[in-house]
Amino acid sequence: MPARPALAAAPDDDVGRAPFRPSANLAGLQPSATIAVAERAAALRAAGRDVIDLGAGQPDFDTPAFIRQAAAEAVERGATRYTATAGILPLRQAIAADATALAGGRHAFDAEQVVVSNGSKQSLFNAAFTLFGTGDEVLVPTPGWTSYQDIVRLARATPVDVPGDPAHGFKVDPDRLRAAAGPRTRGLVLNSPCNPTGAVYAPDELRAVLDLAVERGWWVLSDEIYRRITYERPAASALTVAGDASRLVVVNGIAKAYAMTGWRIGWAVAPAPLAAAMTAFQSHATYNAAAVSQHAALAALTRTAEADAAVAEMVAAFRARRDAALALLAERPDVPVLRPDGAFYLFLNVAGWAPDAPDAGTRFATRLLDEHDVAVVPGAAFGTPTWIRLSYAAPLPRVVEGVRRVLTLAAAGAA
Ligand code: PLP
Numbered sequence: 001m002p003a004r005p006a007l008a009a010a011p012d013d014d015v016g017r018a019p020f021r022p023s024a025n026l027a028g029l030q031p032s033a034t035i036a037v038a039e040r041a042a043a044l045r046a047a048g049r050d051v052i053d054l055g056a057g058q059p060d061f062d063t064p065a066f067i068r069q070a071a072a073e074a075v076e077r078g079a080t081r082y083t084a085t086a087g088i089l090p091l092r093q094a095i096a097a098d099a100t101a102l103a104g105g106r107h108a109f110d111a112e113q114v115v116v117s118n119g120s121k122q123s124l125f126n127a128a129f130t131l132f133g134t135g136d137e138v139l140v141p142t143p144g145w146t147s148y149q150d151i152v153r154l155a156r157a158t159p160v161d162v163p164g165d166p167a168h169g170f171k172v173d174p175d176r177l178r179a180a181a182g183p184r185t186r187g188l189v190l191n192s193p194c195n196p197t198g199a200v201y202a203p204d205e206l207r208a209v210l211d212l213a214v215e216r217g218w219w220v221l222s223d224e225i226y227r228r229i230t231y232e233r234p235a236a237s238a239l240t241v242a243g244d245a246s247r248l249v250v251v252n253g254i255a256k257a258y259a260m261t262g263w264r265i266g267w268a269v270a271p272a273p274l275a276a277a278m279t280a281f282q283s284h285a286t287y288n289a290a291a292v293s294q295h296a297a298l299a300a301l302t303r304t305a306e307a308d309a310a311v312a313e314m315v316a317a318f319r320a321r322r323d324a325a326l327a328l329l330a331e332r333p334d335v336p337v338l339r340p341d342g343a344f345y346l347f348l349n350v351a352g353w354a355p356d357a358p359d360a361g362t363r364f365a366t367r368l369l370d371e372h373d374v375a376v377v378p379g380a381a382f383g384t385p386t387w388i389r390l391s392y393a394a395p396l397p398r399v400v401e402g403v404r405r406v407l408t409l410a411a412a413g414a415a
Contacts, residue, residue: 033381074295087116120266169199198340
């Protein structure tokens with residue numbers, strides 16, 4: 001992945017003598033590019049500009065009322081104290097039951113194998129930090145979510161890009177993984193539905209990748225945070241297709257499907273010894289996730305009729321926006337787009353806008369914000385610098401207007 005400016009890190013033995021420089025723990029760390037875009041858009045809006053924010057990776061809906069109500073009631077009942085580090089038992093039981101159902105009974109999970117954290121981002125961090133270390137390499141399909149690389153680096157391991165196949169939604173397959181792997185490969189990150197492409201692995205595609213991981217003894221971190229947001233067919237969970245789950249960590253959360261980004265609840269389902277180690281690590285890092293948020297998550301996972309209706313309504317809205325945007329883009333072959341089957345992103349190739357610029361996506365995104373008041377995320381954040389990512393987690397008219405402005409800038413050329 002091309003480098004963005006990294007924080008300058010001091011060698012371990014230098015800390016304490018020099019003026020502040022981050023420790024070697026942060027070597028190479030890059031602040032999150034997606035969060036940077038969101039903050040810049042918010043700052044421009046605060047300055048009075050009517051910015052169309054298609055950068056955000058969060059649903060624009062309110063958390064469903066029954067979940068908010070359940071949280072309020074939990075607080076009134078006294079859910080205001082520390083909980084077990086790994087989370088309240090009924091929530092872990094609900095997550096374990098869901099995992100067992102996804103596995104179709106081939107693998108059974110219990111609460112001991114579940115660790116609830118402050119968002120799936122922390123779950124991924126817990127897993128990477130617990131599993132990998134200096135000298136280890138972890139395969140990361142590219143383009144991929146901006147934080148994977150930095151999470152692996154924070155564990156002092158080395159992320160290794162695995163370029164996906166542009167003709168297949170940038171998905172990776174066993175051949176691509178074999179080509180990128182080496183003797184130090186210890187793990188693999190998977191993300192289906194994928195941020196930023198919206199690609200969804202078919203069950204046999206996922207199974208082929210998981211089989212290779214088992215054959216090679218790699219740990220798989222399967223980030224399934226967008227699993228409930230699909231448009232063509234349900235997305236397979238690694239739990240459903242894995243023949244062997246003994247080195248599988250499935251990460252999920254409530255942020256995206258239930259419009260609960262701010263509640264900060266995610267979880268990992270993992271083999272019991274790993275879950276115990278992650279719990280020990282988390283006990284010193286953050287302790288439990290917020291008690292009230294855990295009760296909100298419990299409502300989201302156990303009041304299934306209400307939750308399913310809420311998710312279906314949001315997915316229908318995402319679909320309408322996706323289809324409206326795709327209809328506009330279909331008229332413009334100069335801006336190729338991947339047709340997303342899941343998540344809520346459009347991934348556009350703007351290489352043709354500035355053919356000589358290896359960083360066309362960054363230039364395009366900068367001009368789009370400065371001159372057309374539309375925030376998008378440059379593809380460099382995901383390892384593909386001639387692309388841009390548009391989020392359609394915004395009201396339909398804003399998405400349509402945002403795409404129109406993208407096409408206006410694209411037509412004008414980079415000159
Ligand atoms: N994984 C992916 C692929 C994401 O896009 C995001 C958020 O943007 C996360 C994980 C983090 O989600 P959470 O809010 O549960 O930490």
